[in-house]
Amino acid sequence: MMLERVGPTSYLNFHPSVVCVGSPPGDCYNPSPFITGHASLGDALSSLIDHRYLISPGGSLRGRLRVPGDKSISHRSIMLSAIAEGRTQVSGFLEGADALATLAAFRAMGVSIEGPSDGELVIEGVGMRGLRAPDTTLDMGNSGTAMRLLVGLLAGQGFTATLVGDDSLTRRPMRRVTEPLALMGAQIRTSPTGTAPLTIEPVDHLNGLEYRLPMASAQVKSCLMLAGLYAEGETCIVEPEPTRDHTERMLTAFGYSVRRQGLRVCLTGGGRLTACRLRIPADISSAAFFLVGASIAPGSDLLLEAVGINPTRVGVINIMRAMGADIELLDKRTAGGEPVADIRVKSARLRGIRIPVDQVPLAIDEFPALFIAAACAEGETVLTGAEELRVKESDRIQVMADGLTKLGIQAEPTPDGIRIQGGTLGSATGENAIEAHGDHRIAMSFAIAGLRASGPIEVRDCANVETSFPGFPQLASNAGLTIEEQRP
Numbered sequence: 001m002m003l004e005r006v007g008p009t010s011y012l013n014f015h016p017s018v019v020c021v022g023s024p025p026g027d028c029y030n031p032s033p034f035i036t037g038h039a040s041l042g043d044a045l046s047s048l049i050d051h052r053y054l055i056s057p058g059g060s061l062r063g064r065l066r067v068p069g070d071k072s073i074s075h076r077s078i079m080l081s082a083i084a085e086g087r088t089q090v091s092g093f094l095e096g097a098d099a100l101a102t103l104a105a106f107r108a109m110g111v112s113i114e115g116p117s118d119g120e121l122v123i124e125g126v127g128m129r130g131l132r133a134p135d136t137t138l139d140m141g142n143s144g145t146a147m148r149l150l151v152g153l154l155a156g157q158g159f160t161a162t163l164v165g166d167d168s169l170t171r172r173p174m175r176r177v178t179e180p181l182a183l184m185g186a187q188i189r190t191s192p193t194g195t196a197p198l199t200i201e202p203v204d205h206l207n208g209l210e211y212r213l214p215m216a217s218a219q220v221k222s223c224l225m226l227a228g229l230y231a232e233g234e235t236c237i238v239e240p241e242p243t244r245d246h247t248e249r250m251l252t253a254f255g256y257s258v259r260r261q262g263l264r265v266c267l268t269g270g271g272r273l274t275a276c277r278l279r280i281p282a283d284i285s286s287a288a289f290f291l292v293g294a295s296i297a298p299g300s301d302l303l304l305e306a307v308g309i310n311p312t313r314v315g316v317i318n319i320m321r322a323m324g325a326d327i328e329l330l331d332k333r334t335a336g337g338e339p340v341a342d343i344r345v346k347s348a349r350l351r352g353i354r355i356p357v358d359q360v361p362l363a364i365d366e367f368p369a370l371f372i373a374a375a376c377a378e379g380e381t382v383l384t385g386a387e388e389l390r391v392k393e394s395d396r397i398q399v400m401a402d403g404l405t406k407l408g409i410q411a412e413p414t415p416d417g418i419r420i421q422g423g424t425l426g427s428a429t430g431e432n433a434i435e436a437h438g439d440h441r442i443a444m445s446f447a448i449a450g451l452r453a454s455g456p457i458e459v460r461d462c463a464n465v466e467t468s469f470p471g472f473p474q475l476a477s478n479a480g481l482t483i484e485e486q487r488p
């Protein structure tokens, strides 16, 4: 196998069927849908269904809107309240397929959950040792967060559980979590290439761990913190750069002591969580499509209500402002331990930039939308240090480069990023339609590209928008995007 060093701690491993990212170079992604052994019901359905968006060119985004609840925080709200003592009330929960997969998994482990109804949930915590062995495999659908956090939480339970996912999730690297968990004493089986299904076997006990993350990943950090709750002694994780800190904040809200010193975060196992009330802000990752859309569409003026502006998530705002965007944060406040603001965005003339590497983990899910901003900017935008984008729901560097190229934009993928030359977005329909490859963020990014395109855009394979942003076409259309949804 050929290994190419692409950064101080990262490797891309080029092989016809397996890509390995991270250090040690063993954390593999299997890009071929044909060589995974497992497929869930979701896959079977999505292979039959071609769910498309047809976008008419032009328009502007105006008015006020509230995007759905934060996906990262929604997953964590279920996981922590399930193992807390007492009844937790949650509002603003994202009723999207990813967070609902987490909810279903905890129901299958005996947790009583009322709702969701209009984002409201009531969870009866079963305490640290109250989860029951599930009768069936736990299907985490399309969600990397659900699978990677849950494997940490389950590593210290006294029962066997198997986690499966859809075809995309089954290709994503899991050694990044199973290897450090094994150092804690966990027993977890993976496929031969280190992917799902993951089978977690009971062990006598877990040891605390001091672990330096080989890549900036909040999922790996959170996985190890959740395992650390069940470990003897202290678990400390050192991040290469700050990543989203929702687990730390939420554990604190549940009364669990988390100690942070710079890039090192520690907790001691054996404590307990006490139920609380959680209010989940609107998801900045969903707001990102509107921040970009309103910036690129002339005549736009949009207010996005109650969006989470946690400093570990605001890379999209920092990058867009550096490109010249007109973004104001209004009425800053705190909700459920998380900073929140209303965001006003108006159209602006954007210019290409070199994206600062320290912003990459803070905007990791927003790059597909940011690439559309780059395509509409004057000059070149260069992204580096973002090889993690290749192991998301799709290879987001390649899939975005392919789509932008179809729209007539010069987009040159590199192992750890992309170079995009701003230009005029063209049209893509019929045989030439944009393929979202089942990746929700790709689908929504090309939908908003329609605001500045010279002709219609057809986006294929959009069903997974339901994972993070149910109701996206309706909300976008209310704001001014001309979008038609074609369901089979």
Ligand SMILES: O=C(O)C1=C[C@@H](OP(=O)(O)O)[C@@H](O)[C@H](O)C1
Pocket (backbone or CB within 6 Å): 071, 072, 073, 145, 216, 217, 218, 219, 220, 222, 244, 364, 365, 388
């Ligand atoms: O912890 C989380 O909730 C997430 C962390 C990020 O993944 P990585 O940890 O792989 O960077 C992000 O891409 C994902 O959408 C959500």
Ligand SMILES: C=C(OP(=O)(O)O)C(=O)O
Pocket (backbone or CB within 6 Å): 071, 142, 143, 144, 145, 146, 365, 392, 393, 441, 468
């Ligand atoms: C990468 C994402 O999610 P996950 O890793 O949870 O599948 C995302 O939502 O963009």
